[in-house]
Amino acid sequence: MVDGKEVHTFDFVDIQLYETYNRAFINITLDKQSASEFMINQVNMISEGWMVDFSSVPELEYNSTIVRVPKEKLLIGLANSWADPKKVQIIEPSSC
Numbered sequence: 620m621v622d623g624k625e626v627h628t629f630d631f632v633d634i635q636l637y638e639t640y641n642r643a644f645i646n647i648t649l650d651k652q653s654a655s656e657f658m659i660n661q662v663n664m665i666s667e668g669w670m671v672d673f674s675s676v677p678e679l680e681y682n683s684t685i686v687r688v689p690k691e692k693l694l695i696g697l698a699n700s701w702a703d704p705k706k707v708q709i710i711e712p713s714s715c
Contacts, residue, residue, distance in 0.1 A: 632688045634665065637698035637707060644708040654714040658695070666690045 636643040642661075646652040668687035673679050698707040 629688075629692060631692045631694045632665075633694045633696055634661070635696040636710075637696055637702060639703075639706040641708065643710070644706070647708050647710070654708075654710045658710070661695075662690055662693060665693060 635641075643654075643657060646657045647654055665688045668685040670683060671686050672683045673681040674683045698709050700709070702709055
């Protein structure tokens with residue numbers, strides 16, 4: 620938000636879940652959370668937003684604000700068959 624108005628800046632935002640030992644790998648493989656539950660929770664958390672403390676860098680001259688990514692602008696990158704399943708979570712469509 621800028622001056623109390625919501626600002627639409629990006630066409631889409633890409634969250635990459637194919638890096639090694641990422642949150643998807645930990646939650647699904649180690650914590651035994653279902654892939655569908657993990658994905659739903661992640662999308663909901665990102666769309667609800669999180670606080671970014673821009674004011675911690677005075678040179679920005681920008682207030683702290685909640686950053687949200689609408690669900691329709693969220694793109695999630697997943698690992699495919701070339702990935703090492705010992706380090707990366709592979710989510711098959713059938714698991715969601």
